[in-house]
Amino acid sequence: MTTTQARKRDDRVAMRTERWNFLGACSVVPSRSGRCPARRLRDRQENGEVIDVMVWEAAREQATKLRQEHQTSDPYVIARELGLDVIETVTPVGMAGMIVKKRGEAAQIFIDSSDVPGRRRFTCAHELGHFVERENIARDDDFSFRDERGGRYDLHEFFADEFAGELLMPAHDFERLEREGATTTTIAHTFGVSTTAVERRRDRLRKNPARSWV
Numbered sequence: 001m002t003t004t005q006a007r008k009r010d011d012r013v014a015m016r017t018e019r020w021n022f023l024g025a026c027s028v029v030p031s032r033s034g035r036c037p038a039r040r041l042r043d044r045q046e047n048g049e050v051i052d053v054m055v056w057e058a059a060r061e062q063a064t065k066l067r068q069e070h071q072t073s074d075p076y077v078i079a080r081e082l083g084l085d086v087i088e089t090v091t092p093v094g095m096a097g098m099i100v101k102k103r104g105e106a107a108q109i110f111i112d113s114s115d116v117p118g119r120r121r122f123t124c125a126h127e128l129g130h131f132v133e134r135e136n137i138a139r140d141d142d143f144s145f146r147d148e149r150g151g152r153y154d155l156h157e158f159f160a161d162e163f164a165g166e167l168l169m170p171a172h173d174f175e176r177l178e179r180e181g182a183t184t185t186t187i188a189h190t191f192g193v194s195t196t197a198v199e200r201r202r203d204r205l206r207k208n209p210a211r212s213w214v
């Protein structure tokens with residue numbers, strides 16, 4: 001087994017392990033359909049479908065809720081309105097960003113100031129996703145995440161990426177631009193993100209279209 005294969009296997013094990021944390025916490029995730037997300041998940045598991053359904057669903061719901069409450073997609077504005085400190089600074093080599101939350105203190109988001117604006121914006125949204133998952137879903141008041149480029153990927157990262165994707169590139173707006181024939185560059189410019197972020201969002205929406213599970 002190559003190092004890459006071993007790492008992918010380890011990541012799959014981590015994803016399966018993390019799943020129970022989300023299952024345990026999911027009862028506090030609001031559901032528009034009125035059905036418990038955990039129940040929906042169990043229904044799907046019986047058909048061999050797995051956990052990421054509930055995670056991306058919860059992430060997108062949380063992002064939509066915040067965007068509506070704060071009336072903006074700007075992660076910097078939302079983070080500051082929620083009382084977080086956002087600091088753009090020189091980070092250790094290979095680190096795009098991190099979030100640190102100590103009990104009873106304001107969370108701090110650190111972003112690599114050498115990244116281009118679109119990338120920094122996505123990092124801010126991603127770190128905000130970690131905050132939302134820990135605070136709103138897991139009810140955790142003491143946590144930290146370091147985001148290394150090419151680092152390990154688990155359900156926390158999956159949630160944060162889905163959250164950031166939905167916050168910055170709302171599914172319905174994204175799909176409308178695609179229908180209108182907008183190029184990747186135009187979509188990236190419209191949402192203020194990198195073309196890489198647009199390509200990833202496109203892949204994720206193709207895999208899990210908005211509300212396809214209803």
Ligand SMILES: [Zn+2]
Pocket residue numbers: 126130145146147156157160
């Ligand atoms: Zn992360």
